[in-house]
Amino acid sequence: MRIALVAPSCPLKAEAAQGVGATAAARGDVELLVHPQCFASDGHFAGSDAVRLAALREVMADPTVDAVWFARGGYGSNRIAEAAARDLPAAARLKTYLGYSDGGFLLAALHRAGCKVAHGPMPQDVLRNGGAAAAARALDWLARRDPAALEGRLAGPALAFNLTVLSSLLGTGIEPDFAGRKLLIEELDEQHYRIDRLMFHVTGSPAVRRCAGIRLGRCYVPENDRPFGHDEEAIVRDWCGRSGLPYLGRADIGHDAANKIVPFFLGD
Amino acid sequence: MRIALVAPSCPLKAEAAQGVGATAAARGDVELLVHPQCFASDGHFAGSDAVRLAALREVMADPTVDAVWFARGGYGSNRIAEAAARDLPAAARLKTYLGYSDGGFLLAALHRAGCKVAHGPMPQDVLRNGGAAAAARALDWLARRDPAALEGRLAGPALAFNLTVLSSLLGTGIEPDFAGRKLLIEELDEQHYRIDRLMFHVTGSPAVRRCAGIRLGRCYVPENDRPFGHDEEAIVRDWCGRSGLPYLGRADIGHDAANKIVPFFLGD
Numbered sequence: 001m002r003i004a005l006v007a008p009s010c011p012l013k014a015e016a017a018q019g020v021g022a023t024a025a026a027r028g029d030v031e032l033l034v035h036p037q038c039f040a041s042d043g044h045f046a047g048s049d050a051v052r053l054a055a056l057r058e059v060m061a062d063p064t065v066d067a068v069w070f071a072r073g074g075y076g077s078n079r080i081a082e083a084a085a086r087d088l089p090a091a092a093r094l095k096t097y098l099g100y101s102d103g104g105f106l107l108a109a110l111h112r113a114g115c116k117v118a119h120g121p122m123p124q125d126v127l128r129n130g131g132a133a134a135a136a137r138a139l140d141w142l143a144r145r146d147p148a149a150l151e152g153r154l155a156g157p158a159l160a161f162n163l164t165v166l167s168s169l170l171g172t173g174i175e176p177d178f179a180g181r182k183l184l185i186e187e188l189d190e191q192h193y194r195i196d197r198l199m200f201h202v203t204g205s206p207a208v209r210r211c212a213g214i215r216l217g218r219c220y221v222p223e224n225d226r227p228f229g230h231d232e233e234a235i236v237r238d239w240c241g242r243s244g245l246p247y248l249g250r251a252d253i254g255h256d257a258a259n260k261i262v263p264f265f266l267g268d
Numbered sequence: 269m270r271i272a273l274v275a276p277s278c279p280l281k282a283e284a285a286q287g288v289g290a291t292a293a294a295r296g297d298v299e300l301l302v303h304p305q306c307f308a309s310d311g312h313f314a315g316s317d318a319v320r321l322a323a324l325r326e327v328m329a330d331p332t333v334d335a336v337w338f339a340r341g342g343y344g345s346n347r348i349a350e351a352a353a354r355d356l357p358a359a360a361r362l363k364t365y366l367g368y369s370d371g372g373f374l375l376a377a378l379h380r381a382g383c384k385v386a387h388g389p390m391p392q393d394v395l396r397n398g399g400a401a402a403a404a405r406a407l408d409w410l411a412r413r414d415p416a417a418l419e420g421r422l423a424g425p426a427l428a429f430n431l432t433v434l435s436s437l438l439g440t441g442i443e444p445d446f447a448g449r450k451l452l453i454e455e456l457d458e459q460h461y462r463i464d465r466l467m468f469h470v471t472g473s474p475a476v477r478r479c480a481g482i483r484l485g486r487c488y489v490p491e492n493d494r495p496f497g498h499d500e501e502a503i504v505r506d507w508c509g510r511s512g513l514p515y516l517g518r519a520d521i522g523h524d525a526a527n528k529i530v531p532f533f534l535g536d
Contacts, residue, residue, distance in 0.1 A: 010494070043497020044461050074494075075461040078468050168465050171439045172472030193312050193343040197436050200346045204440030226278070226342075229311020 001143045003067045004033045004059035005123055007046035008084070009102040010074025012038040012124055017071075019126035023135050029143045035059060038071045045076045053080040056106075060084070060092040067142045070099030070106065072124030073162075077102050081109035081174050088113055098122070098138060101188070101255065104165035109174040111159075111264045119160035119184070119253065120149070120261035130257035141261045151184070151252050151260040153215075160184035160217070160253055160262035167198045170205045176264075178211040182248060184262055185236075186217030188255040192228035195219060196235050203243035213246030218254030269411045271335045272301045272327035273391055275314035276352070277370040278342025280306040280392055285339075287394035291403050297411045303327060306339045313344045321348040324374075328352070328360040335410045338367030338374065340392030341430075345370050349377035349442050356381055366390070366406060369456070369523065372433035377442040379427075379532045387428035387452070387521065388417070388529035398525035409529050419452070419520050419528040421483075428452035428485070428521055428530035435466045438473045444532075446479040450516060452530055453504075454485030456523040460496035463487065464503050471511035481514030486522030 003024075005012070017034050024032045037055035040047030047055070059065050070077070084106060097110055097117040107117045120141065121134035128134065141149035151160075159176060161169075163185045169175055185202075187195055202208050219232040230238070233250075240247035252260045273280070273288075285302050292300045305323035308315030315323070327333050338345070352374060365378050365385040375385040388409065389402035396402065409417035419428075427444060429437075431453045437443055453470075455463055470476050487500040498506070501518075508515035520528045 044492075044494050045497075075465060078465065164465075168435070168469045169472075170469075171474070172469060197343060197346065197432075201436045201438075201440060204437075206439070224312075226312050229313075 001030045001066050002033060002064055003030055003069050003142055004035060004062065004065045005038055005069050005071050006035045006055045006059055007038040007071035008052050008056055008077035008080060008106055009046065010044065010072060010076065011041050011046040012071035013127065014039065016124045016127050020123045020135050023126070023132065024139065027139065030139050033065065049079050052076070053083055056080065056084050061089040063091040065095060067096040067098065069138065069142070070103040070122055072122050073101030073103055075102050078105040078168065081105040085109040085113035085174070088115070096142060098142060100160070100259065101162050102165060104161045105169055105174060107264065108169050108176045112174060112176050116263070116265045118261050118263040121259050125257065125259070128257045134257045134259060137261065149261045151262050154262065154266060157181040157267040158184060158262055159264055163187040163195065163198045163202065164190060167201045170202065170207065175207060178208050180212050182213055182215060183208065183211040184215045184217055184251040184253055186251070186254045187219040187232070189220060189222055191224045192221060192230065192232065192235065193224070195221070195232050196228070199235055199239035203239040203245060209243055209245060211245065213248040214240055215248045215251040217251040218256060220255055269298045269334050270301060270332055271298055271337050271410055272303060272330065272333045273306055273337050273339050274303045274323045274327055275306040275339035276320050276324055276345035276348060276374055277314065278312065278340060278344065279309050279314040280339035281395065282307065284392045284395050288391045288403050291394070291400065292407065295407065298407050301333065317347050320344070321351055324348065324352050329357040331359040333363060335364040335366065337406070337410070338371040338390055340390050341369030341371055343370050346373040346436065349373040353377040353381035353442070356383070364410060366410060368428070368527065369430050370433060372429045373437055373442060375532065376437050376444045380442060380444050384531070384533045386529050386531040389527050393525065393527070396525045402525040402527060405529065417529045419530050422530065422534060425449040425535040426452060426530055427532055431455040431463065431466045431470065432458065435469045438470065438475065443475060446476050448480050450481055450483060451476065451479040452483045452485055452519040452521055454519070454522045455487040455500070457488060457490055459492045460489060460498065460500065460503065461492070463489070463500050464496070467503055467507035471507040471513060477511055477513060479513065481516040482508055483516045483519035485519040486524060488523055
């Protein structure tokens with residue numbers, strides 16, 4: 001199993017590359033190809049749009065690469081997502097793509113284009129407290145589709161996104177088809193009033209209203225400027241109720257080492 | 269000219285009510301009716317959704333009220349905007365509505381429903397440095413349509429929104445018709461990478477792509493976590509270019525005392 005690492009958003013930290021490299025070497029069933037673009041830098045990004053897109057398209061087209069693992073989130077994959085999914089080489093559809101957070105823009109675009117994508121841990125997560133388990137989970141799933149790596153209550157088609165990323169791609173050219181799929185969401189560093197505003201936007205979308213219901217992953221909420229009066233679960237329940245969408249309970253995903261894997265191609 | 273103050277988002281500060289009250293009393297051409305709901309509090313909001321909606325609907329239906337002035341922004345008007353604009357009493361269409369920031373959700377919903385709305389200073393702005401001028405400008409325009417209060421380069425139909433509010437209402441039931449209108453935007457307290465993400469979303473909208481072009485108001489940007497590499501004008505130019513929308517230069521609006529007035533009904 002050959003797994004290519006590219007960074008469509010922000011640059012990978014060298015110690016994270018070393019960490020996942022050591023993990024991969026110790027297990028012996030995966031070979032990691034760390035594209036040098038992972039360490040490029042241009043303003044906010046891991047290289048210019050052209051540099052990031054070229055590295056991504058290079059590994060997507062490489063028939064010797066079995067999986068593409070997005071190095072980390074941050075911000076920027078939306079800037080190249082439509083171009084990444086355009087005129088796909090045949091080899092691009094034969095491999096698996098794994099990432100989350102800002103990488104959700106690419107998950108949406110590549111899923112829409114017929115690629116096998118999954119929401120789950122990224123190489124930079126190895127630096128989290130307990131992050132070795134996140135990296136091992138990702139590799140267990142990429143190398144041998146270990147069912148223990150999957151989000152525990154998956155049954156039938158699902159999509160998973162960071163809530164801000166989901167809100168930001170609605171109505172754009174990379175919006176996926178939500179019809180009949182369970183929609184899992186998680187959030188990081190947004191106050192409750194912002195989660196409420198995001199849920200207003202997301203559940204106000206006619207496209208999202210065709211989904212089979214919403215499950216709420218973990219939200220890491222900073223101190224609210226003003227007390228909001230409700231927690232994130234009450235907020236999501238409220239907007240599900242207002243929009244006629246079933247609220248389906250919690251999901252085992254989030255910006256943490258416990259983040260489980262949600263393939264978008266289950267039941268397809 | 270009787271002007272009713274209600275707070276569809278967060279509560280008005282007492283000293284702001286006193287400030288605009290003194291301004292109004294000194295000029296003699298306006299009577300301010302400060303609805304007690306302006307000082308209500310429920311979690312993040314100036315009263316529950318029901319309380320805020322009832323106060324708003326009450327002044328909208330009052331035939332003795334000539335204008336409704338949203339007390340301040342914050343967050344929350346989106347939660348009552350669709351209901352506020354539903355089954356309008358005849359009196360609601362005969363008056364003018366003024367506000368901005370979070371009030372943009374109401375501007376969108378009421379404009380869509382055929383009311384005369386404008387983007388401009390709110391009572392709480394009187395507390396800003398130089399804020400007396402903002403309050404005087406708002407009252408000059410409400411009382412006698414003073415052309416000096418208007419954004420200086422308005423010619424033909426225009427819409428104006430806080431960029432985050434605009435992004436959050438796209439695709440929802442309160443999305444306005446952008447076709448042929450110049451779209452003015454401004455932003456507060458969002459890092460450049462977030463402005464970039466918002467512009468990706470906004471210019472990716474087929475509805476927004478029917479507008480006549482974008483003008484950029486003032487953006488108050490906090491310190492970026494990572495240097496972004498471009499300022500807000502370069503960001504807006506970039507996304508206008510990518511989406512085929514004309515970039516029409518700067519606009520004299522923003523979260524400050526100089527914020528000029530943009531009626532949505534010019535040229536209608």
